[in-house]
Amino acid sequence: MLKLVGVETFYGKVKALHGVSLEVQKGQLVCILGANGAGKTTILKTISGLVSPEMGTVRFEGRRIDQMDPEEIVALGISHVPEGRRIFPELTVYENLLMGGFLIESGDLLRERLEATYDHFPLLKKRRHQLAGTLSGGEQQMLAISRALMLKPKLLLMDEPSLGLSPLLVRNIFRTIRRLHESGVTILLVEQNVNLALQIADYGYVLSNGKIFISGTYEELIEEEKVREYYLGEGKYIRRSRLWSG
Amino acid sequence: MTELLTGLSQEVVSGIALGCIYALVALGFTLIYRATEVVNFAQGELMMVGAYVNFFLVSRISANLGITGAWMYFIAFMGALLFAIIFGIILDLVINRPLRDQPVFSVIMATISISIILRALVAMIAGPFTHIQSSPFGDGVVSFNKIAISVQDVFIIFCAIVLVILFYIFFRKSRWGVAMQATSADPTAAQLMGIPVKKVYRLVWIFATLVATVGGILLAPKTLLDTNIGFIGLKAFPAAVLGGFGSVPGAIFGGVILGIIETISAGTLSYHFAWIKEINDVIPWLVLIAVLMVKPDGIFGIAKVKKV
Ligand SMILES: Nc1ncnc2c1ncn2[C@@H]1O[C@H](COP(=O)(O)OP(=O)(O)O)[C@@H](O)[C@H]1O
Ligand SMILES: [Mg+2]
Numbered sequence: 001m002l003k004l005v006g007v008e009t010f011y012g013k014v015k016a017l018h019g020v021s022l023e024v025q026k027g028q029l030v031c032i033l034g035a036n037g038a039g040k041t042t043i044l045k046t047i048s049g050l051v052s053p054e055m056g057t058v059r060f061e062g063r064r065i066d067q068m069d070p071e072e073i074v075a076l077g078i079s080h081v082p083e084g085r086r087i088f089p090e091l092t093v094y095e096n097l098l099m100g101g102f103l104i105e106s107g108d109l110l111r112e113r114l115e116a117t118y119d120h121f122p123l124l125k126k127r128r129h130q131l132a133g134t135l136s137g138g139e140q141q142m143l144a145i146s147r148a149l150m151l152k153p154k155l156l157l158m159d160e161p162s163l164g165l166s167p168l169l170v171r172n173i174f175r176t177i178r179r180l181h182e183s184g185v186t187i188l189l190v191e192q193n194v195n196l197a198l199q200i201a202d203y204g205y206v207l208s209n210g211k212i213f214i215s216g217t218y219e220e221l222i223e224e225e226k227v228r229e230y231y232l233g234e235g236k237y238i239r240r241s242r243l244w245s246g
Numbered sequence: 247m248t249e250l251l252t253g254l255s256q257e258v259v260s261g262i263a264l265g266c267i268y269a270l271v272a273l274g275f276t277l278i279y280r281a282t283e284v285v286n287f288a289q290g291e292l293m294m295v296g297a298y299v300n301f302f303l304v305s306r307i308s309a310n311l312g313i314t315g316a317w318m319y320f321i322a323f324m325g326a327l328l329f330a331i332i333f334g335i336i337l338d339l340v341i342n343r344p345l346r347d348q349p350v351f352s353v354i355m356a357t358i359s360i361s362i363i364l365r366a367l368v369a370m371i372a373g374p375f376t377h378i379q380s381s382p383f384g385d386g387v388v389s390f391n392k393i394a395i396s397v398q399d400v401f402i403i404f405c406a407i408v409l410v411i412l413f414y415i416f417f418r419k420s421r422w423g424v425a426m427q428a429t430s431a432d433p434t435a436a437q438l439m440g441i442p443v444k445k446v447y448r449l450v451w452i453f454a455t456l457v458a459t460v461g462g463i464l465l466a467p468k469t470l471l472d473t474n475i476g477f478i479g480l481k482a483f484p485a486a487v488l489g490g491f492g493s494v495p496g497a498i499f500g501g502v503i504l505g506i507i508e509t510i511s512a513g514t515l516s517y518h519f520a521w522i523k524e525i526n527d528v529i530p531w532l533v534l535i536a537v538l539m540v541k542p543d544g545i546f547g548i549a550k551v552k553k554v
Contacts, residue, residue: 048438074440086435088428099428102421103440151440 001026001186002047002078002155007056007066009039009046016042018210019056024155024188029181031197032190034207040190041083043207044157047188048080049073060155075103077154081161083190085144089133093124093143096132100147117146138169145176149185156180159190174200198222250514255393257513258506263399264468265505266406270461271482272489272497273413274454279492280430281450282342284353288361289458290479295333296459297466297475298368300326301379319382323463330459334452342447361476369473381467402464409460410498413453417494426450481508484534490544499545504530 002024009017016039024030032040045051047058049070058066065073074080088096097114104110118125121142127135132143141161148156161177162170170193178200181187191197198204198218205215214224275289303322307313313321341360345353383397417423429436429446437443458479469475482497485504489496508529516523525532537544 050434050437070437071440071442074438080438082435082438086432086438088431088435090431091424091427095424095428098421098424099436099439099441102425147439 001061002188003057003059004043004047005057005059007043007046007053007058009042009051009053011042011051016210017046017053020207020210020212021056022205022212022215024186026154026186027184028202029177029187029189029200031201031204032188032207033192033194033197033204036192038207039210040207041159042210044080044082044159044188044190047073047157048078071103074151077151078157079148079151079153079155080157081144081148081159083159083163085140087132087135087140087143087147089131091132092129093132093135094128096143096147097124097128097150100150103151113150113152117150121146137165138172141165141169141173142176145180149180153185155186155188157188157190160192161189162191162193162196170196252392253514254510256395257509259393259395259403260399261506261509262502263402263505264509265485265502266402267461267465267468267478267501268482268485268504269498269501270406270409270457270464271479272486272501273410273494274457274461275482276486276492276494276497277450277457278454280494281426281447282353283350284342284357286357286454287354287480288337288357288364289454289482290476291361291364292330292333292337292455292458293462293465293479294473294476295364295368295462296326296330296455297379297462297471298372299329299459300463301377301466301471302372304379316382326459326463327456330455331452333459334455335448337455338448338451342451343444365473365476372473375472377471379466379471398464398467402468405460405464409457413494422446422449481530484530484537487534487544488537493544496544504533507533 004023005021007017007020008015020039020043022030022032022043032043034040042051046053046066047060049065049068049072053066056066057064060073060076060078063076065076065078068076088099091099094114097117098110101110101113104113118128123139124143124146127139132140135143145158145161158177161173165173174196177187177189181200189197189201198221201218203215203217204221205212206221207213214221216224271289271293274292275286278284278286278289300322303325304318307318307321337360341353341356345356381398383401386397387394388397388400389395415423417427425436425441426446426449428439429441429443433443436446461479462475465475465478469478481504482501485501486492486497487500488504489498489500508526511522511529512526516526
C-alpha cells in the first residue's frame with residue numbers, strides 16, 4: 001500500500017534521511033522505532049508531503065506521491081497525527097473536528113462522521129463547545145486522533161502519540177490504536193515506547209541516524225541483541241500475552 | 247455647560263465615525279498579522295488606492311454613462327470592491343507568495359516598498375492634486391435634541407458595524423472562516439487537515455484589501471483626497487496596539503477609542519487649551535507610547551502562543 005524506496009530528505013543542506021526504504025501492507029500496523037533525532041518524524045513528514053525528498057520515491061497504492069502538496073496527499077487517504085498533537089487550542093473541540101473533515105463536501109456525511117466520533121469518544125461530545133486548549137493532555141491526544149479519522153483515511157500516520165502522557169493514559173492510547181487497527185485501519189506508528197509499540201505492531205523498523213538499521217517482526221526484533229541493548233534493556237519487555245490482561 | 251456637552255457629544259459621534267475607519271484599517275492588518283505574522287505597512291496605502299479607485303469610478307460613471315445620484319455612488323462602490331478583490335490577489339502573488347519562506351523582516355520591508363510605490367504610482371496616474379470627494383449624503387445632518395450628526399458619519403458607523411458582524415459570522419460559522427483561524431494558529435497542522443493554506447492566505451489578503459478599500463471610500467468625503475491620505479491609515483497602527491496587537495476585537499475597539507480621543511482633542515480640548523492644538527498630530531503616538539508603557543499587551547492583549 002505504501003512503499004518508500006531510497007528516500008533522502010534534507011533540511012536545507014543537512015541530510016536527515018540517508019536512503020530510507022520501507023513498506024506498509026494494507027491492514028498492517030507498522031512501527032518505526034529509533035532514538036531522538038534519528039529521523040522518524042522526518043519519514044512521516046516526507047510521506048505526508050510537509051517536506052519533499054531530494055532522492056528516492058514514495059508510492060501510495062502504486063501512485064507516486066513524493067512531489068505532491070500535503071492537501072493532495074490527505075485527499076488520497078493518508079492522515080497524519082503530528083508529533084505534539086498540534087490541535088488548534090483556540091478553536092473548540094467541535095471546530096477542531098470540523099477542520100479534520102475540511103475536505104468533506106457533503107454536510108450530511110460530515111454530520112455522520114461527527115456523530116460516529118462522538119459515539120466513539122463520548123468525552124469529546126461532552127466537551128464539544130469547550131476550547132481544545134483547555135483539554136488535558138490525554139484528551140487532546142484523543143482529539144488529535146479523532147480529528148485525523150474524520151476523513152476515514154486508508155492509512156493513518158501517528159507520531160509518538162504517547163509522548164508526555166501518564167502510564168495509564170499511554171495504555172489507553174495504545175488500546176485505542178489497537179482497536180483502530182483491528183477495525184481495519186492501516187497504521188504507520190512512530191514510537192519511543194518500544195515495549196508497547198512492538199507488542200501491538202505487525203512489523204517494526206529500527207531507524208538510526210537517518211538509516212533503517214534493522215527490521216522485523218516483534219519476535220525477530222526482541223531476539224536481536226542490538227535492539228535489546230539499545231532500546232529494550234535486558235529483561236524489561238513484557239510478554240505480548242500478558243500485556244492486555246491487566 | 248450644556249453647550250459644552252452638546253459639543254462633546256457631537257465630537258464623540260464624529261470621533262466614533264473616524265474611529266470606525268481606523269478600526270477597518272486596523273482590522274485589515276490584524277488579519278494579515280494573525281495569518282502570516284507580517285505587519286503590513288502598506289495597509290494605509292491600500293486604503294488610499296481604494297479611495298482613488300472609487301473617486302475615479304464616480305467621476306467616470308457620471309461623465310461617461312450619465313448616471314448620477316445614488317446609483318452612481320452604488321455602482322462605483324461595487325466597482326471599487328471588485329477592484330479590491332483583484333488587487334488583493336495581486337498583492338498575495340507579489341508580496342506574500344514569493345517571500346513566504348523568507349524572514350518576516352524581508353516581507354515587512356517589501357510592504358514598506360509597496361506603500362511607497364503605490365503612493366508614487368497614484369500620484370503619477372492621478373496627478374499631484376487634491377480632490378474633493380462628494381458624499382452621497384451631501385452635507386445632510388440628522389439631529390437629536392440639538393446634537394447634529396452628519397449623515398456621512400452615521401453611514402460610516404453603520405457600514406463598519408455591518409462589516410464587523412459579517413466578519414464575525416464568517417469567522418465563527420463558516421468552514422473557510424474556521425479554516426482561516428486554524429491556518430493562522432498552526433499552518434502545518436492546517437495543511438495536514440487538507441486545508442489549502444495558499445488559498446487561505448490569498449483570502450486573507452483579499453479581505454485586508456477589501457476592508458481598507460471600504461475604509462478609504464468612507465473616509466474620503468470626510469477629508470480631502472490626496473496621496474497622503476494613507477498616513478491616516480498608519481494611525482491604525484497605534485489603534486491596533488491600543489486594543490492589543492493581533493486581537494480582532496482589540497483592533498476595532500482601539501480604533502474607535504483613538505478616533506474619539508483624537509476628535510475631542512482637536513475640538514473641545516484645543517478650544518479650551520490652545521497648546522493642545524500644537525500637539526494634535528502626535529496624540530495617537532503619545533497614546534501608543536502610554537499604552538506600551540502601562541499595558542504593553544493592549545486592552546484585549548492576547549498571550550503570545552507561538553509554535554515552532
Ligand atoms: N525543521 C528542521 N530543520 C532542520 N533540521 C531538522 C528539522 N527537523 C528535524 N531536523 C533534524 O533532522 C534530524 C531528524 O529529526 P526528526 O525526524 O525530528 O527525528 P526524530 O523524530 O526521530 O526525533 C535531526 O537531526 C534533526 O535535528
Ligand atoms: Mg520526532
